[in-house]
Amino acid sequence: MLYMSPNAHLAQKQSLVFTPQLQQAIKLLLFNNIELSxxxxxxxEENPFVEVELPQIRIATPPLISASQRDPSFDPISLLADTSTQGFAAQLFAQVDDILTEQAERAIGYAIASHVEPSGWLSVPLSVLASNLGLDEQPVHAVLRKLQTAEPAGLFARNLAECLALQIALDDPDRAALLIVxxxxxxxxxxAIVELRRKIGCSAEEVKRLLRRLRGFNPKPGLALADDAMMAARAPDILAARGPDGAWFVELNGATLPILKVDEIEGRRVRKLVKHDSDQAYVRDTLGNARWxxxxxxxxxxxSIKVAAEIVRFQKAxxxxxxxxxxxxxxxxxxxAVGLHESTISRVTSSLMMQTPQGTFPLKTFFSTAIELDGTDEGVSARMVREKIRNLIGAENPSGPLSDEFIAQSLQCEGLNIARRTIAKYRKLDxxxxxxxxxxxxxxxAAV
Structure with a gap:
């Protein structure tokens, strides 16, 4: 016969309680500096004991980092013990990769893209960019002209006139007249309609028609690529550069980072004034939330600094x-390497941008899978393989485009064991x- 009776016993177990504070901590990891501000x-606005000093974001982006411009006594490293739609910066850099095939040109393109405002305009004179890159202005201008074929039309313009001119199609019957306007x-x-009439050689009604057409152009084409969360993504969250001794260092970009202070003096004063238990509890909780x-x-x-420093150490080459x-x-x-969980690294790298001498990149850019390379244990980055494929196709003879099979064989000659279907996959991704x-x-x- 089966007997049943109530029984009580003690047991220990671990569980994660998803508290509001934990939710807030996770949210903070997902923010870039602008979103954090x-x-x-x-x-x-809600907590009277929180004081915030918001960053004064510079309209003009600073020139590329030079080690001589850094305080040599500051070395943050010495202090250290998948996804939704692409945003503005990601789409901009993707177009640089699509348009430019040569490595030298792409390096210039990354530098140019790093200085493009969310409006789509280039914020730094070409002479400054050329000086920062150690180049003559001519090759920089040549790369800019290629980038100005990007979509939407008008991207990489240096002023309003150039932005509008880039949006006039080459086969537009009104092109000559619109360019004069x-x-x-x-x-x-x-x-001055009369003066415009003389320059174009047309009637007043024709001038008005041309002006109506120009009003239909977009003076800020970059906004078409940006969503609200990524509007300010161009400004880097983290800066990476080399010090005078040749060692790399990273630091948070103070120009985009808010400073939060807790008004402890006001908190003590208010606690002395309130008498009711409910008021005391409110002051205690509000002050505690501010401290937390x-x-x-x-x-x-x-x-963020720990993760960025490890990425810089690993990707120094x-x-x-x-x-x-x-x-x-x-x-x-x-x-x-930094003693954190993978999910934490994923959150930290989801939206942060890092400025480097090679350009400004999302932290996600520095991660890629390994592909087997003969003679090495580590292998090579999938991003590097994609770069090789782009270079091979960019240099191909138009009369005989390279097949995926031929590209796979060429890479195998370099010790890269990559299947043809993988070549096709990378080609489609790009x-x-x-x-x-x-x-x-x-x-x-050729026919045109």
Whole structure:
């Protein structure tokens, strides 16, 4: 016979309680510096004990980092013990990769893209960019002209007139007249229709029609690529550079980082004034939340620096020599090195941008899978292989486009064991047509 009776016993178990503070800490890891500023500003509106010093974001981006411009006594490293739609910066850099095929040109393109405002305009004179890169202005200008074919039309313009001119199609029947109007925007501003008529050689009604057409152009084409969360993503969150001794260092970009303070004096004064238990509890909880938020932001900043420093240490060859020297890197490798969980590394790298001598990149850019390379244990980065494929196709003879099979064999000669289907996969990821499609495209260009 089966007997049943109630029985009580004790047991220990571990569980994670998803508290509001834990939720807030995770949210902070997902913020870039601009989003963090907006978040703490809202908190300060609700919490009387929180004081926020918001960053004064510079309209003009600073020139590329030079080691001589850094304080040699400051070395943050010495202090250290998948996804939704692409944002503005990611789409901009993707177009640089699509348009430019040569490694030297792409390095210039990355530098130019690093100085493009969310409006789509280039914020730094070409002479400054050329000086920072140690080049003559001519090759920089040549790369800029290629980038100005990007979509939407008008990207990489240096002023309003150039932005509008880039949006006039080459086969537009009004192209000549529209270009005259664009070159004389000061007359448009003054409403000098008679002078415009003389320059174009047309009637007043025709001038008005041309002006109506120009009003339909977009003076800020970059906004078409940006969503609200990525509007300010161009400004880097982290800066990486070499010190005078040749060692690399990283630091948070103070120009985009908010400073949060807790008004302890006001907290003590208010606690002495209130008498009711409910008021005392409110002051205690509000002051406690302010202190916790300050600690959480400090922890977020420290974590960001740790992760960025490890990436810089691991990808030093890339920072010094470019994309061809990108090493394969996994989230787990960085997680083990800094003593954090992989999910934390994933959150930290989801939105942060780092400025380097090679350009400004999302932290996600520095991670890629390893591909077997004969004679090495580590292998090579998948990003480096994609770069090799782009270079091979960019240098191909238009009369005989390279097939995926031929590219696979060429890479195998370099010790890279990559299947043809993998070549096709990488080619599609980079939006490169097949060899037959490229052959038709070459023939069409020759006919035109």
């Amino acid at each position: 907006n978040y703490v500003e809202k908190i300060a 664009v070159e004389n925007l000061q007359l448009v501003e003054r409403g 938020l300050k600690r959480a932001i400090a922890q977020r900043n420290e974590t 890339f920072l010094e020599h470019g994309m061809q020297h990108m090493r394969p890197l996994k989230l787990k490798t960085v997680a083990d 939006k490169i047509p097949s060899s037959s499609q490229r052959r038709r495209s070459y023939r069409l260009r």
